Amino acid sequence: MKKSLVGLMSLTVVFLLAMVLSGCGEKEQADAPKKAVENVIKIGFPIPLTGDIPDVGESSKNAAEMILKQVNEAGGLEVGGVKYKLQFIYDDNESKAESAVAATTKLITVDEVLAIIGPQASKQAVPAGGVADNYKTPMISPWSTNPNATLNRPYVFRGCFLDPFQGPVAANFVTDEFGATKAAVLYDIASDYPKGLAEYFKKAFEELHGPGSVVAFETFTTKDVDFSAQLTNIIRANPDVLFVPQYYNEVPLIVKQAGALGWDKPIMGSDSWGSGDLMGLCGDDCKGHFFSTHYAAAGATGATKDFIEGYQAVYGKTPDDVAALTWDSVNIMLQAIKDTGGLTGNLANDREAVKNALGAVTNFDGITGEMTFTPDGDPIKCAVVVKIDDEGQFSFYESVCP
Amino acid sequence: MNLTFFFQNVVNALQWGSFYALIALGYSMVYSILMLFNFAHGDIFMVGTYIGFVLTTGLVALSAAGIVVLPNWLILVLTIVLAMLFTSCLGMLVERIGYRPLRGAPRASAAITGLMIGIILQTTVLSIMGAQRVLYPSLIPTTAYTVGGVSVTNIKIMIVFVSIALMIALHQFVQHSKWGMAMRAMAYDYAVVPLMGISINAIAALTFAIGSALAAVAGIMYGMAYPILDPSMGILFGWKSFVAAILGGRGSIMGACIAGFLIGFIEIFVATIFPSTLRDLIAYSIILFILVFRPHGLFGEPYSARLRL
């Protein structure tokens, strides 16, 4: 009994101590945020460094690192007369939805970043966008085309154009250029970018040429490498043009297999073709085909040219669409931070200010075109159609604006 | 469905099925002898492909630099031989590290080890080769022939013939050589055979070596047919071949080959006849039904109490 009395007393002491200390703690907590921000702006990148699409994560990181180096070597970012050093924090989302949520939450609440760039793929950007919006942190997903990523989320923006715009661009182009009246589509049903685009293309094309003018609408599943069954069907349906809204690493397989099965008509692609690696992987087979994208690498001028050359110099390869879009997204974010006119050091207020500034950005002159955000956080920007010419360059063919 | 169209799909399915069959063979051999799932096999296939890639690229570069000038066919043969050698070593290493210590353990534990070894192999390749896809250099220029409206390439013909030749060679080896006899005996009774003076470790290593060598050949041919490589390409391919190995019947080498081709045919023809959107749905439902009505696979022996998980 005596023992337990001693124990009870010591416990009470511990509890009391905790109470007293908690009083001091609260006071310090109040002025903690001011100390925390010492002329550093932190931006978080929940990107897929491992998992299904590590190349996407690598490109994002490459582009971000270039900006980081540029800005910090120039002494930092000047916001309202104060120079801030940039700090980029990369977190692996393993290309999984749950990890993207965890990583984004960590960046926002543990690392206390001012803003988020990423995640790239929609299956991570949609849930992560929910987190960012919940914690009132501005986020730009450079690459996600799923409308749900930004829908009803004032804090979430995106860097790429949406399917309802790009689908018709492709449909109109094949109609005007090749006089196509019958088209075929081959896409990946398990991945939402190709699927969305394929459906909008079909809709637009059938509006032009009547129902049934898309004579073959064939699908496969992510990571498939053999498309012979689908291509055989497509060739049998005898369309005038094949639309392939796939990623640059699948395009060569599709183009080569189509050729081997006797396909000799044009193939139309989408902005996901736009990687310097495409020609390295595809060789001569891709020459003469077209795709819609953000910029034409061949004959690029100004900032676009500098970006491409700078990227090549550092990483030894031409940037892909992920790198270009990430580059623009980071720059828009930095622009918005500058536009706030000065940071208070209070994270919540600053995030709010950055969000407002992002919504107010008009005609931002990025390397992927001029951008203005709609109230939904989707950019309005022009598309260009490029031709892969005989030297394997992506040369400008025509420009289409919304 | 007209005849040309049908034969075109048969040709496509033969090529596609060859890969499943070759990989399924590796599963099936390990299976019949050690009675475990070698879940790392898909990734061994992936590593084999990358080894082939490095060798070919290296030899082509050497030729181009004029150091050792080799004709393309010799490069191909050298690549195949060396890749088989290296991949066999990898297979034996995996067996030594991952499976031998677990010989007495439940088979499911060995399966988990296999899965984990697979992840390690993927991660290692990813960190060495980088995240970008690589292009497998083409040694033989693709030529397409049209025979009565059916389009066939020289690569397709080569793949089908090499696979069938390898299967026949393997069959001969297992049926008519001393080592093959030892392997069959081991598959028949795992406990007694070591008493006959046959080393189970040697047989296990041999099995892994042969399975991995087949995977390496499959990998090189895969590189020629589908020349874009990435470190995670072995996962889905491995699991589907595993399905083929079991569908064929436990440990039946002929069963694995036939089931491999069967899955190739199912995938191609389902995508052709039905809307290709439903391919996985229908293909796997067919497999499910086959197993419901043939609970021991196509050529498997009835279940015995000894072979329990």
Added chain:
Amino acid sequence: MHQTTSTASHPRGSLELVRRFFANVPLLAWFCGALVAVILERAVGLSMAQSLGMPRIPVLFGFLVFLKQPALIPGALGYVLLMNILPICITAKIGAPVFNLVSRILYKMPLVVTALVHLAVLYAVFHFWADVNAYRMIMLKMMLISILLTLSLNVINGYMGEFSCSHPGFMALGAYAASLFTVGLFVNDQLFGPAMMTSDYAVVFFPLGLFFTGLVSALGALVIAIPSFKTRGDYLAIISLAFTFIIKSVLENLEFLGGPRGLSGQPDWSSLPMVFIIVVFGVWVINNFVTSTMGKALNAVRDDEIAAEAMTVDTRKTKIIAFMFAAFWAGVAGGLFAHVLRFVNPSTFGIQKLAEVLAMVYFGGLNSVYGSIVGAVSISLLGEALRPLEILKWIIIPLLLILVMIFRPRGLISFKEFNIHNLLKPRG
């Protein structure tokens, strides 16, 4: 009297000393010690962290700090010692007599009361710990859900001894059914139109919805349970794998569920108390299930089906019940999962998920409730703690699993009954 009697036969030096030192500490004291630690952290954690040179409280016992900012390691170590380890140990040891007294009183009461008191304290610990930071909160929820998932898979793979690959499929069924229930009825959504009911009674409706969700998954399990009468072992593994692929393919094709784009906009109903209560309830039910005669029947089917049949075990009934039961809880876990993420899509429930759950089950241990808890907690904690290592993480975690498999082929804690009486009893 002392807990050490069972382990005294193989003493391990200092570890054994520590164990003996804490031998008289009942579970309640550990829980209360943890409670003191988390309250202390909430109160003075930040100032303590700052005085140790860190900008903020290290959220994951310092792991993230160790890996990212080596300069702060001493600070983080000091913090973990001062804020986590010492308060727990001191409270537990000093308070042991008091808590033994309380434990003794509680022990005389019905088991339910005793268990509920312990759980209440545990919940308080979780609550205060997770309250410090939202990242801890999401991690904790995911961890709890994976406990339920792992345990339900253990019913099939451990207790019944089949190698089932169908859990991602069951989970997907649950996740979609629950999302359909909540999004369809309670949310203004573009797919399903305006809300039909108000969400005021989420506390009532959500568990109800999860119950139906579980039933949907259980029905799905019939696809595997019925073939399992004749098809066993590896062949059943393939059937279950095919099931996972089929479910994924069906979901990709169902346009009204969003197809590959997935379904988002689930209400935020997976709060910590909700997840905690449902998971604890699930663990309790599963524990009762596997220790009942039904559990023995499962073991009998695993060890020898023919002998079991001879001993009047209805093997068909056993298999159907086991599959449906496991699928039910996997579905519930899926429903909770969907509402924590507030997004589901088909590709989440693929081979990657399968590998993850299998790893948790076999790491923790077969045929053991303890094992599943240990497996789920350690794999999810490791997954988060090693995240800063990026690619290296995917070498370390598999290596660890291989080592566990080599040295303990049946998992860390296998074939161990979950003895609540023994766990909750006073120790002195």
